[in-house]
Amino acid sequence: MNKKYLVITTGGTIASAATEKGLAPNMAADELIAFFQPGPEVELAVLDLMAKDSTNMQPEDWLLIAQSIQEQAEKYDGFIITHGTDTMAYTASALSYLLYGFNKPVVLTGSQIPLGMQYTDAESNLQDALLFINDTKLKGVFIVFNGLAMVGTRAVKTKTQSYDAFESINYPYVARMMHGKVNQLYQPEPETLPLQTGTLALDTNIFMLKAFPGMTVDIFDYLKTHAHGVIIESFGNGGLPFERRNLLPGIQSLTDAGIPVVITTQILEEGQDISLYEVGQRVVEAGGITAGDMNTEAIVAKLMWVLAYTDDIDEITKLLQTSVAHDMGFV
Numbered sequence: 001m002n003k004k005y006l007v008i009t010t011g012g013t014i015a016s017a018a019t020e021k022g023l024a025p026n027m028a029a030d031e032l033i034a035f036f037q038p039g040p041e042v043e044l045a046v047l048d049l050m051a052k053d054s055t056n057m058q059p060e061d062w063l064l065i066a067q068s069i070q071e072q073a074e075k076y077d078g079f080i081i082t083h084g085t086d087t088m089a090y091t092a093s094a095l096s097y098l099l100y101g102f103n104k105p106v107v108l109t110g111s112q113i114p115l116g117m118q119y120t121d122a123e124s125n126l127q128d129a130l131l132f133i134n135d136t137k138l139k140g141v142f143i144v145f146n147g148l149a150m151v152g153t154r155a156v157k158t159k160t161q162s163y164d165a166f167e168s169i170n171y172p173y174v175a176r177m178m179h180g181k182v183n184q185l186y187q188p189e190p191e192t193l194p195l196q197t198g199t200l201a202l203d204t205n206i207f208m209l210k211a212f213p214g215m216t217v218d219i220f221d222y223l224k225t226h227a228h229g230v231i232i233e234s235f236g237n238g239g240l241p242f243e244r245r246n247l248l249p250g251i252q253s254l255t256d257a258g259i260p261v262v263i264t265t266q267i268l269e270e271g272q273d274i275s276l277y278e279v280g281q282r283v284v285e286a287g288g289i290t291a292g293d294m295n296t297e298a299i300v301a302k303l304m305w306v307l308a309y310t311d312d313i314d315e316i317t318k319l320l321q322t323s324v325a326h327d328m329g330f331v
């Protein structure tokens with residue numbers, strides 16, 4: 001029996017052309033799928049969902065993609081989403097949570113240079129995405145880019161121009177595509193569902209701060225009345241200053257108000273060991289919730305997902321610190 005895949009187009013460089021105002025997505029979905037070279041036992045269908053530079057993608061768009069996949073789940077063996085690279089890692093994370101437990105592969109891909117342009121990487125990325133989805137037995141959400149497949153919650157865009165724009169951070173690559181063949185490199189560990197959501201919902205009312213030397217503490221007053229959850233990108237292993245502009249009372253007051261403060265790190269690799277230094281242990285004492293080796297992109301989506309499920313800070317903490325879709329606990 002033929003395998004059937006749905007290609008969902010959302011825009012991005014891959015579907016872009018030059019305009020007076022710079023590259024913008026405008027390629028029709030039918031035109032885009034003509035660049036695939038499906039084998040004899042593969043059938044492709046296309047859904048023209050949106051045409052956005054991924055800079056314009058927001059949580060409502062993640063929900064729309066997830067809903068389209070859920071609605072068509074029975075009809076297809078897998079889904080390929082063409083997407084801009086700038087926020088692809090956020091979308092991949094969001095779909096990993098929204099579609100948690102989905103028993104078919106969902107692969108996002110895109111390109112650094114538009115389809116049809118000289119030196120484009122789009123055709124090989126499309127072909128690799130199809131190869132991966134057709135050959136692998138893996139389920140869940142992945143990004144395929146520049147010959148590598150990575151788990152959606154672990155992908156990070158690390159380059160603005162080069163073909164190898166994405167890296168799998170703090171987690172092994174799952175497959176390499178070369179010369180028309182898939183070589184599986186890693187089998188993600190089995191996981192059990194930590195919660196029953198069933199509904200596609202996100203609480204977008206979160207805020208993220210990047211700490212810098214000299215950051216004012218006043219911002220916490222605003223956040224206390226405006227945010228349901230806060231993420232702080234700390235220095236190094238989770239530390240934040242407790243001298244002069246002391247951030248700890250702000251974290252404590254948010255925590256006391258039932259607003260989770262998730263502590264991640266500005267450092268891309270190796271996660272955080274928040275108890276290593278006094279500057280980290282004090283953050284935990286003030287209520288900071290360490291995000292371990294999770295990527296910022298994953299934390300943003302996970303916090304929105306968890307907040308839509310519960311407002312109990314203990315449960316939020318527990319869920320945030322449970323590995324979902326392989327997002328934490330590898331390092």
Ligand SMILES: NC(=O)C[C@H](N)C(=O)O
Pocket residue numbers: 011012013014052053054055083084085086087110111112113
């Ligand atoms: N390479 C790309 O796709 C970048 C583009 N700005 C986008 O994210 O839609």
